[in-house]
Amino acid sequence: MTHSLVLDDVTKSxxxxxxxxxxxLTIDPGETVAVMGxxxxxxxxxxxxxxGMLTPTAGSVSFGDLQISALDDRARSRLRLEEFGFVFQDSQLLPELTAVDNVALPAILTGMPRGKARDIAQNLLAQLGIDVLAYKRPGQVSGGQAQRIAIARALAGSPSIxxxxxxxxxxxxxxxQEVMQLLTAVAANNGTTLVVVTHDVAVASWLDRRVEIRDGIIHNDQMMRGVR
Ligand SMILES: Nc1ncnc2c1ncn2[C@@H]1O[C@H](COP(=O)(O)OP(=O)(O)OP(=O)(O)O)[C@@H](O)[C@H]1O
Ligand SMILES: [Mg+2]
Structure with a gap:
């Protein structure tokens, strides 16, 4: 199930x-977007x-028929878990779990049987070229490897975005650059929409569209597809 993400006159103070x-702003299914500024x-x-991690002060955020900004906390958490994946600057892996268990965890939390979640996790680690790290813990891998594990984790629940x-x-x-190449390749493979915040033009060059914000408004919104 994939839908457009629609922001209508969103303000936040x-x-x-x-x-x-x-x-x-409307982000269509499968689009890859850099948010810059x-x-x-x-x-x-x-x-x-x-x-849905923050509620706007005014305006609305919708995903298909669901107005995210109007959902209660419980429904919003559920939506985030089922439809969205997250990657942060610091991989935020759980140090006591192996890579494969870190990746499988969000899918298990959505109710997927453990064995199936671990199979999906193994497969994603392979797609990201790090299946050899499956039984390593975060403390035993490099920063780039940890970020690949975090990407696999973000994708494990088959998120829409x-x-x-x-x-x-x-x-x-x-x-x-390697991490961006992998992230965009795996997202394209899975038809996943990508929204990436970056101030780095080299990072943005992996994505189809550039949305630049300045002084609280959209300063520029440009399709870059085919430019690479
Ligand atoms: N929870 C908060 N409470 C108060 N002010 C906040 C909060 N979160 C963000 N801000 C303020 O909102 C503004 C925008 O912050 P935001 O983190 O969204 O910027 P950013 O573009 O992501 O910056 P950076 O590139 O440094 O990560 C800043 O002035 C920041 O201080
Ligand atoms: Mg920031």
């Missing part, structure tokens, strides 16, 4: 600080509003 001042421009805030906030921010340039 923290106290008197207005961060988003009317964002209207200067530090402090509200990229992470926008990602959090899109993915993966949201990534500076997924290469803690990696060197070469490793960051």
């Amino acid at each position: 923290f106290g008197r600080t207005s961060v988003l001042e009317g964002i209207t 200067p530090s402090g421009s509200g990229k992470s805030t926008l990602l959090h509003c899109m993915s 993966v949201f990534a906030d500076e997924p290469t921010g803690a990696l060197d340039q070469t490793t960051g």
Whole structure:
């Protein structure tokens, strides 16, 4: 089940600080989008509003027929678990679990039998070229490897949309490019929509569309498909 993600005149303020001042945006299924803008421009805030981690001050965020911004906490958590995957700057793997168990966990939490979730996890680790790491713990792998495990985890529940906030921010340039190549390839394979916050043009160049925010509004929204 994949739907468009539709933001209609979304504003977000923290106290008197207005961060988003009317964002209207549709992201279609399978699109890959870079959210760009200067530090402090509200990229992470926008990602959090899109993915139901934050409730907008005004305006709406919808995924298909569901208005995410109007759901109660429980329904919103459920939607996030079933439809969305997340990748952060720091991989945020659970240190006591092996790679395969880290990857399988979100799928198990949606009710998938453990054996099936582990099979899917193994398969994703293979797609990301790190099946040899399946039984390593996060403390035993490099930063780039940890980020690949985190990508596999984000994809394990077959999400409609993966949201990534500076997924290469803690990696060197070469490793960051490898991670973006893998992320976009696996997303394309699975028909997953990708929304990636980045301030790095080299990272954005892996994605079809660039949405730039400045001063709380969309400053530029451009299709880049075929430019690479
Ligand atoms: N929970 C919060 N409470 C108060 N202010 C916040 C909160 N979250 C973000 N802000 C403010 O909102 C503005 C935008 O922050 P945000 O983290 O979205 O920016 P960003 O574009 O992701 O920046 P960076 O590139 O540095 O990660 C900043 O001025 C920040 O201080
Ligand atoms: Mg940020």
